Each structure stands twice: as C-alpha cells, then as structure tokens.
Amino acid sequence: MALPKLNIIVAACKGNGIGNQGRLPWFLPAEMRYFREVTQERREELLNTCERNAVIMGRKTYESIPDRFKPLKNRWNLIVSNTLTQDDFKEHSTDQIVVVKSFSEALERIAKNGKIDKTWVIGGNGIYQEAMKLPLIEYIYFTRIDAEFACDVFFPEIDNNCFEKIRESEEHNENNLNYRFLIYKRKSEK
Structure with a gap:
C-alpha cells in the first residue's frame, strides 16, 4: 500500500506564526476563499468521478473552524486526536469525518x-511538524502575511535545501494587511 503524496497549505505572519489561543489572529476572507478553492481543486480528468480530496488536521484546528463550515465540504476530513472518537461525530458519516489516533x-x-x-x-503546528519530516510532501502553499501578530503556534521553517519557491503572487491587501500566495515544490533528488 503506497502512502499518498502530500501538500501543505498554511497562512503565516512574520516569524511564521499561525495562530493564537486556538484562533487565527487575522481576518482575511479572500485568503480563506483561496484555501477553500485550492483544497477542493481536483485534476480535470477526475471532475466527473466520485474522487475527492482529503484534509488532515489536528483536533485544535478542527475546533477552530467556524461551525457553519464544519466539516469542510467536498473534502474527506481526517482529524488526528487522542481525545475525540468517531462517536463524537455520530451526526456525520465516515465519508465526511474520520477520527484517527495518529498522523500515520x-x-x-x-x-x-x-x-x-x-x-x-x-494544521496545526504538531501536524505540520510531523508532515514536514516526511519525503511525501510535494508542495507547500504558503500565504505570507506581511505583519506581526502575537502567536503561540508556529509553522516550521521551510528547508531551502529541500524546497524551492516556484510561484509568488502579486501583493494582495485586505483589512489593511498585505499578503502574498507562495508555492514551494520539493526539489527533485539528483
């Protein structure tokens, strides 16, 4: 059984902060739309099939999602938790949400x-750290927010020996915050 290739998507401020007290420290609706579109996008040849994308997250990340967006639609939600069980999601089918005990x-x-x-x-931090240690990561979709926020969780540094930036958007401004969409790709082994 071959393990899947992985993509990471994250928004971080200066210093790689990604959250504070279980919440995002910024409000960027266009960036959230980007997250939704990117994580739902499938290969064209699969558009008329039952295949879809999966999202892996920790319990705290799931809890930080506003109720009206839970579970993330058109994606298979896998929640890594040692405290939640499948019984906590009886109202959802296992085609929507699955609780697992570990990233593996x-x-x-x-x-x-x-x-x-x-x-x-x-996300969150622990899930990102575990994923970044694996050679399964193909792409990192990184929204760089050009501001500092008080954060208590952080995204790991991207290793330039392993990943190269292949795309950078123009600067966007929303709610007086500037940000850019970056895409990093794993470098091929030589």
Missing part, C-alpha cells in the same frame, strides 16, 4: 480509501 493512521486510511485525488495537511 490518517495516511494509511487515505491510502486504503482509493478514491482520493489530493491530500492536504491543514
């Missing part, structure tokens, strides 16, 4: 599913 169990479930196009790692 999430990867195994996705590999067994057989109907997943892209797999996205969406």
